[in-house]
Amino acid sequence: MAKITSTQVKHIAKLAHLEIDNRQSVAFKKAFRETLQVIDNLQSVKVEGAEPTHQVTGLENIWRDDEVDESSMLSQKEALRNAKNVYQGYFVVPRLIDQDE
């Protein structure tokens, strides 16, 4: 069975955009172990020849015509209403790169 190291937990947290403290890191290692113990039985199943099922409905070619649907569109006010930080019609986030425009 795969073992999860603290370094891996850190790496996964980074990929998942989560901040994890030491207490959680320890707890997650335990949870990973428990979960992996359960799901590792998949490795014992003979799956040769089986196609993966991503969707159970068997639907294909579901699309829409290229038309503007005004009834679903939001006004600027509605779009921004639930945001904590807005400025002149924009959403505001902390700067990620150091460059003014």
Add this chain to the structure above:
Amino acid sequence: MNDLTTLTLADTIQALRDKKFSLSELLSSYRSVIEKHNQKLNILLTTTLDNHPEQLDSPLAGSPLVVKDNISTKNIQTTAASTVLDGYRPPFDATIIHRLYQAGASIIGKSNLDAWAHGSSTETSQYGRTLNPRNPDYLPGGSSGGSAAAVAANMCAAAIGTETAGSIRQPAAWCGVVGLKPSYGRVSRFGVIAMASSTDSPGPITKTVEDAAILLNFIAGHDHHDSTTSSQSAPDFTTNINQSIKNLRVGILYQGIKGLEIVDPHLQKVGQVLESLGAQVDSVSAMDPKLAISVYTVVQRGEVSSNLARMDGVRFGNDRSYFGDEAKRRIMLGTYTLSKGYADQYYNTAQKVRTLFIEDFKKLFKKFDVLISPTSPSFAKKVGATADAAMFGELEDMLLEPSSITGLPGINVPCYQDKKTHLFLGLNIVAPMWREDLVIKVADAYEKATSWNEWRNKA
């Protein structure tokens, strides 16, 4: 006066139409039940009892409903029971909400759930756990624990829940109510906060099977906002009420497997009841449900990690530090199983095993019209049972996961009540894709042949 709240949905509609009482009288009855019990039981996170117009000409005639709080309601707070979404008021209605309004429903509250629908207890709700109205020392199950409890506590005429793997049927079983999980793709997911997109199915939680059929009629059918809804038109599900199940072939699943000692004898009795109604009942063995837990766990964690990626606090809600431990745990595991070098070992293998389950069911449905099993291995668990158990929900929902990952329709009907604890056991009935008619027909026949349903007996 408070007897109004014990009416089934069918009787409520009829009584409103016959003007036996007005909608405002009905709403004030519900208000008093809610005011009396909600604080203790923590069933509803938001109540919206005001400003509902009389609408006697509509199919639901204004019937008061409760919907799970992971279903978007325009301008009404929708949290999925996570503080990440505290204060979030969606600028749109989920398709099913829109349809319910059109059918003349009065939505009077949003019910508690496990945060993000992750769990089978409501104990992971960041707004506190819900207690089982049958016995408040016990949990209501989950994740639609609030919706099932709302029905059991007579806080609404009927409710809507969502199921990914057991989340409608298991709390229905623990609360002693009816829970119908439609075929995946039968009911639109548009506006339902996604948990595991490939298995999420909204459905009714009600007092009777007939009520479930009535509600399903209004929420089922193709939605041009949800590409995964079936284009076939939904039949009138209420035509399956009061039908004979003579010569119907019923297979009993999972008999004698370890851990089902409590429920096994009751299922035997269910078999006898169905036989007495003319059905042909036989035991049958199926693929190991433990493998379904694995498939479900891998697929669900993967999809969860993806679906919750949009919660960044920029456009709505709070940032990712507000996630509870359970959500973080699931996001982390899903991220891991989808990551480079592991996707093949876990995600891709799980999707192949899923195919094997579909094939297994196809074989079984050549011999049987419906399959039955216990809904949950036990009665409701005591408050606090889930603390720190990473796999609690999955083990609890083991019997339902095979049908969840394959998209099949299923229903829970109460099949036993313990006199001392007042807690219930549930019967799960599963049919082939798109055959909700069969589960409704069998469940209704069973419900009417037994005395477990207190509301039906009142009618």
Add this chain to the structure above:
Amino acid sequence: MKQTEYQLICGMEVHAELKTKSKMFCGCKNDPFHASKPNCYTCPTCLGLPGALPVANSTAIEWTIKLGLALNCRINLFSKFDRKHYFYPDLPKGYQISQYDLPFCYDGYLETSAGKVRIHRIHLEEDTGKLLHKTVHNQKVSLVDFNRSGVPLIEIVTEPDIKSAAQAKEYAKTLRGILRELHIADCDMEQGGMRLEANISLQAVGTKELPNYKIELKNINSFRFLEQAINYEIERQSQVLQNGEQLNQETRGWNAVQNKTFLQRTKEEAEDYRYFPDPDLPPIRLSTNQIEIIKQNLPELPLERAKRWMSNYHLQPEFATRLSEDTKHAQQLDSLFKLAVNKKFEPSKLANQIVNKKITVNYQNLEATLEEFESLNATATVDDNDLEKIIRQVLAEHQDAVNRYHAGQKQVLSFFMGQVMKNLKVKADPQQVRSTLHKYLDN
């Protein structure tokens, strides 16, 4: 120390926004560059609100296949959309709906004058929102506008077949011509409607070993900058390698003011996008028949048109190519050449003069254009005796030049041509002058 010579190894990734009416996965208006204000063309889907779902735009799918066919690609009859995960504030869902292992188109090519550039794949995805970096209330922030979020975006990826900066530029320009000819993209470079990326490395000439690094040049918004940036990189990388140093994977941008590339980001660890098939979007299965219909409705592409003009009207390749890129006037130019042939004018000469801006085409009145051409090129036949007299006079005056001509400096001829033409009072037919000059010089 001996200088090692290096060969450029370059592949390109080009993104272009499709000009459908609505966005890729929702019914929002697709017109981000003309929106009156930020965040006014959004809906729950392209804002990534909880519970909102995508529905694919069929026109965008059809157009992607159209482009694939125009670029000689094979088409995947079974295709799907996948989720590509990464976190950035302009990506509302935390994943981009893209295509991973089954893109709509693969294995095609585009011809350039320096050879074929093979197309590895073309896939369809959704664009992100737009970030504006500002200082607001003394805080460095980024402002996010989602009008562009969810606009259909195609990515065209080549094999590393590009051997020079000029070829890269030609490839990109030709590609833009095709996108415009198909009426599927405006390719406004300034606004980011078409975005160029080049993956650049150098290989020592004579070695078979492929380079173990790749520099990604990103966010280039003009063809000229692309050429300059690649040339700059060839120079920079040669020097680094010449010094025996290692080059590492990194992303660089182009600074158009300082005329140099600059480091944007080094890759510490391999990216991990955790692709999986989007469960919200059923797969797409196409029939060979559907593809055949799209193929039959393809318009003539610039390259084909240039070839046709070369063979039908004997246009020189250079001028045929230049004019064929003007997709807006392709039909009128066709009529113009046909009209020229009817009037016994040479279309090749006409094309030459159009490209060299000696003639401005009046697209409203092609006849007038040909009249202008006629008067510009009007020549008088000069009396042979007068001509020979002048030639003798010119040759006598420039005996040294005559000697040089006989010593092998044939280019002196043009000097004599000029002198003779100047001395003739009328506009002579250069052909007549040239042949008479030859008579005197070569005998």
